[in-house]
Structure formats: C-alpha cells, structure tokens
Amino acid sequence: MSIRIGILGYGNLGRGVECAVKHNPDLELVAVFTRRDPASVKILTDTAKVYHVDEAEKMKDKIDVLILCGGSATDLPVQTPKYAQWFNVVDSFDTHARIPEHFANVDKAASESNHVGIISVGWDPGMFSLNRMYANAILTNGKDYTFWGKGVSQGHSDAIRRIDGVKDGKQYTIPVEAALEAVRSGQNPELTTRQKHIRECFVVAEEGADLARIEQEIKTMPNYFDEYDTTVHFISEEELKRDHSGIPHGGFVIRTGKTGWNDENSHVIEYSLKLDSNPEFTSSVIAAYARAAYRMNQEGQKGCKTVFDVAPAYLSALDGAELRKHLL
Ligand SMILES: NC(=O)C1=CN([C@@H]2O[C@H](COP(=O)(O)OP(=O)(O)OC[C@H]3O[C@@H](n4cnc5c(N)ncnc54)[C@H](OP(=O)(O)O)[C@@H]3O)[C@@H](O)[C@H]2O)C=CC1
Ligand SMILES: N[C@@H](C[C@H]1CC(C(=O)O)=NO1)C(=O)O
Numbered sequence: 001m002s003i004r005i006g007i008l009g010y011g012n013l014g015r016g017v018e019c020a021v022k023h024n025p026d027l028e029l030v031a032v033f034t035r036r037d038p039a040s041v042k043i044l045t046d047t048a049k050v051y052h053v054d055e056a057e058k059m060k061d062k063i064d065v066l067i068l069c070g071g072s073a074t075d076l077p078v079q080t081p082k083y084a085q086w087f088n089v090v091d092s093f094d095t096h097a098r099i100p101e102h103f104a105n106v107d108k109a110a111s112e113s114n115h116v117g118i119i120s121v122g123w124d125p126g127m128f129s130l131n132r133m134y135a136n137a138i139l140t141n142g143k144d145y146t147f148w149g150k151g152v153s154q155g156h157s158d159a160i161r162r163i164d165g166v167k168d169g170k171q172y173t174i175p176v177e178a179a180l181e182a183v184r185s186g187q188n189p190e191l192t193t194r195q196k197h198i199r200e201c202f203v204v205a206e207e208g209a210d211l212a213r214i215e216q217e218i219k220t221m222p223n224y225f226d227e228y229d230t231t232v233h234f235i236s237e238e239e240l241k242r243d244h245s246g247i248p249h250g251g252f253v254i255r256t257g258k259t260g261w262n263d264e265n266s267h268v269i270e271y272s273l274k275l276d277s278n279p280e281f282t283s284s285v286i287a288a289y290a291r292a293a294y295r296m297n298q299e300g301q302k303g304c305k306t307v308f309d310v311a312p313a314y315l316s317a318l319d320g321a322e323l324r325k326h327l328l
Contacts, residue, residue: 002028003294006063008053008083010034010041012154012247013092014069016283018045024287026317030063031056060086065290067091071158073224077102084109084117084304088293090286092122094155097223099125099306107304116297118305121289122282123273124148128253130307131271135255139267142257145183147196149173151249154278159224160201163217165209168237170244172200175251183254186266193227201232204240249278288315 005027007014014032021029022045029048034041038050051059056066066087068080072095080091084106093102099120110117120126128146135144149172156171179196182189201218205211215232218225235243252272259265275281289307292314296305316323 002026003291004028004030004062004064005290006031006033006056006059006066006087007069008033008056008066008079009069009071009075010043010050011069011071012279013283013286016277016279017067017069017286018043019280020283020287021045023284024291024317027287027290031059056083057086063087064294065090067286067290071162072155073159073162077105080117080119081105081109084115085113086115088115088297089117090121090290090293091117091119092126092282092286093120094122094125095223096125103304103306111303114297114302116293116301116303116305118289118293118307118310120306121286123275123285124251126282126285126307127273128251128271131253131269132255133308135253135257135269135271139255139257139259139269141259141263142255142267143188144253144255145191145196146251146253147175147180147183148251149175149197149249151251151275152244152247152278153199153249154247154282156199156201156224159221160203160218163214165206165214167204167206168240169201169203170240170247172202173249174198174200186256188256194229197228199225199228199230201230202240202244203232203234204237205234246276247278248276250274291315291317 005021007017010032021027029045031048032043032050033053033056035053038052041050043050066083066089068076068089068091070076070079072093076091076093080089083089106117106119153171153173160169160171175197179191211234218232219230220226250273255269257267292310295314
C-alpha cells in the first residue's frame, strides 16, 4: 500500500516535492493545500487535487504524511506545529538560530496528537548537519568548515520576498575565495561568519516602494543577513526572469582531524553537493524522510525528530537483503 502524501504550500519546494513523489513508487500524492484560491494553483499530478488550507484538517484520515513547503521566515513556525495536531509532518525549517524553539513547538503538538514531526530536513540543515555530526563523532580531535555556493539560497530568497514592498527576489550565497583557499590548503584558519561568505541579492521592488528602506531591512535582517557583507541590486521583473531564473546551489562540509599518540596522522572527511536545482534536491531528501516519518509512526513513535533521530534504514524504500546490498 502506498504512503499517502499531502503537500502544504505550493512554491519552489512544493513543486519539487510533487516531482519527488513521482520518483518514489511507494509514495502517492493525494492533495496539495494552498492559502491562495485553489483554482489559481495548477499542479501536474492528475490523480491529486488542490484544496484551500482550511480543508486540510478534514483530510487527516486520507493523508499519511503532510509535507510543509512554506517559507521558514514566517510560514513554518506557525504551520508545522499547527498541522502536527492532525498529521505526521515533515518540514525544511532552516532558520538555524530558531530551531530549538521550533523543535519544542512541534514536539508539543506531535506528542499530544501521537504523530511524528521531522523538522529541518533538506541539505543544510539536513544532509550537511548529518555529515557534520558524523565527522565530529569520528574525528574528535579536529576542525570543520561548511561552505555554500555560489548558488541561490531559497531561505534567504524567501526572507527577501517577505519584506514589505518587495515583489520578487533571489539571493546568491558566494564563498570567499581566500577563506576557501586557507581551508583547502590545510591552514585550519579561525574564520568568522563574515569571512566565509558574501551575499548578493537581486530584488524586484513594487512600484513606488522605498528602496533605501528595503535595502536596509535586508542588510540588517537577523539570522539571515546581519552577520554578512551583503549587496542589493534593484532590477526589473524581466531582468530577474531573464538573468536569474535558475535555482542552482551546492557546497561542502569538510573536517580535518588528527589521530595517533602524538597526533601524527591527519585525516580529511568531505561531503559535497553540486545541485542544478536546490528545490528538487531538497525535495528528494524530504521524500525519503516522509517515508521515515510514516514508518516510525506506524511503530508507535511520536513527537518531534530531526535527521539525527532517524535511523538510515527508515529512509530507504528497500529493506532486508535488498537494503544490505548497499553494504557491498
Ligand atoms: N533545509 C534545507 O536545506 C532547505 C530549506 N529550504 C526552505 O524551504 C523554504 C521554502 O522555499 P521555496 O519553496 O523556495 O519558497 P517559495 O517562496 O517558493 O514558497 C513559499 C510559499 O509561498 C507561497 N507561494 C509560492 N509561490 C507563490 C506565488 N506565486 N504567489 C503567492 N504565494 C506563493 C506558497 O504558499 P501557498 O501555496 O500557501 O500560497 C509557498 O508554500 C525556504 O524558506 C527554506 O527555508 C529550501 C531549500 C533547502
Ligand atoms: N537552507 C538553504 C540551504 C543551504 C544554502 C545556504 C545558504 O546559501 O546560505 N544555507 O543552507 C536554502 O534555503 O537554500
């Protein structure tokens, strides 16, 4: 029997999840929920329907896992705990500084309703988090670094679009070459947040909007831009569509460490991603964790989980001997 999936929020990530479900034969898309007029939202899966979010609770017995695809800046802090009352949920919440608060809110709702809520699923947080954790557990005497880009951060782009007077926008994260070089050459440098990345924003402003205010709001935005050197370019909708239509990204986690009685041996662990489509890759991770959420709940588990709490076998559509073929 297929695992019945619902999507709440139909943007880049929502479209990516719809596509990821197609690539997972044991998953079936049942419904897409939106805050907009459902008639205005066109999906590509003809066996599913679009509903207004107000209809979601009525479908709690028709959906095994609801995937929250809203923005982290303002949507998920409200939506994930709300819908965890009625569903197993998975989200991609990535406002790193607010994850503890989000975890507590989702854990309360999911525990009380006997559901599983897996938060902060994707690549960072998500797969990069897992690899940082593995590397630190293995090379206890070491140092690690995370670099992203050059690519489009969906979280930062969503945060820009939420600013009053912004019609559309995209944010590129760009690693600082000197920092990359110092890490790769094994200098183990101490680097501040500002020394590792710069952020470049391309913004389409509403007619008559106060551009200086928008630029200031972006540059001083806590948890997103205030610790970075950020540039803001105001462009037309046509230019954004023509020059910035893709959502590529990537990056890597690297940890160097030493072993031996006198630290005589050095080791390097590296995990890297090169993504044509940030949303489609993120959605592929989410689809695997939706499978896990369903299975864990079927075993009687409940409450909020992160990628650290999910045994890898829950993620795979394979089991038993087929799964163990990955050991070979
Ligand atoms: N952990 C990780 O590694 C990653 C996390 N993310 C997270 O995913 C979040 C979502 O990113 P993304 O999907 O790019 O954000 P979008 O801005 O594309 O979508 C966010 C929400 O906005 C609404 N929306 C989308 N398009 C429109 C439109 N044309 N008009 C009006 N409303 C619209 C949708 O809700 P509705 O349908 O209800 O209107 C949608 O759920 C990011 O904020 C980021 O935090 C992303 C990538 C990686
Ligand atoms: N959550 C990020 C995924 C990675 C990319 C990123 C950044 O460019 O700052 N941080 O984490 C996203 O929304 O794209």
